[in-house]
Amino acid sequence: MSLLQVHNISHRFDYLLFENVNFTLAPKESMAILGVSGSGKSTLLHICSTLLSPNQGTVIVCGHNIYEGNDDTRLKLRRYDVGIIFQSHYLFKGFFANENVELASVISDKSIEQGILERLGIAEFMHYRVGDLSGGQQQRVSIARVLAKKPKIIFADEPTGNLDDKTAQEVMNVLFEYVEKENATLLLVTHNHQLAKQCTYMRHLHVDGLKEEA
Template sequence: MPLLSASSLGHAFEHELFGEVSLEADSGECVSIMGVSGSGKSTLLHTLSTLLKPLAGEVKLFDQSIYQLPTAQLLELRREKLGIIFQSHYLFRGFSGIENLQVASILSKQPLDYELLEAFGIAQVVEQSVGELSGGQQQRLSIARVLTKKPQIIFADEPTGNLDQETASSVMEALFDYVKSQKALLLFATHDASLAKRCDRIYRLDNKRLLPWSF
């Protein structure tokens, strides 16, 4: 069975965002979802990643129907096997950078990867308070915190949207390398066609439907 499968997903707020969305993805794959702002990309990622129950359809991760799991089991799945990268950092503001990473390390029972900090260019600043870091450093720290957990599935919503082009390229390189080395799955929303082109598959959320896409 694939790591992720979704069938006939639908969701709406004031109006329908998407409907009849089906998708399968497996280990070692990078899958990108494109679409204009407001098309529902973030909402779709949230439904796939255990954060938002869809109004219709089913999501399976690791062959488990996630929205039928007891809350404790769902939290355990999220803590130990999933990595979720948001557009906002959601770092612990009163902590230093290294303390943020240590929290993820303790909860997931995974050791800190100091080579990852070097790859993200934040090894020299992790002792500083989060509030002393630039927005780009905070974003890189938040992504490093996710990878510290060694997740099997990573969901990312515009993960490099707040980074300059050079830094974004190095961060995405680290994410792609992680997927290959760990045989993980990366599913991310992006406006960046150059990043999407590097993925195994590209989809576009358009007119409430998720369709295969190519350039």
């Protein structure tokens, strides 16, 4: 059974951003989406992750046609089945790092493994206030917050943009291992070709759809 199905998605603002986007992802699969700045990569990710309705097309997440259902369906998916890693971390800055992660656990009735915090290199910083952490540390806390939910699908928008190459690779290793262990799916937007090549599929977004990356 596919976890994510995208059929004939098109979107425009005052101009056509992209059209005829189609793909399917099954458990344990991952896809990297590359493209020039402004090609609509983040917009496509938002459409696939329940945040933005497309102008045309169908998105099926965990068996639910998300833009034919009601808001309750999308909220439930975001609470339990969908994890979104944004370019900006969107942590609660007045909270401690561990409180941000624990909040996700409370909402989803799941919990994160201590080993993941250690692999992400943030175990020793979990009792720091978010405002006292570096940008890279905040980004890794936001990734831990998503993994604490144990989602079926992870949508990641430049999750390693604030990290050095070694740390970025370790973070991606954690995500790939999670996908394999939990029978989950990863949709990744990135400019990093080396990381993109490690996904099951690598596609380039053009105005006329997704193309296979050479």
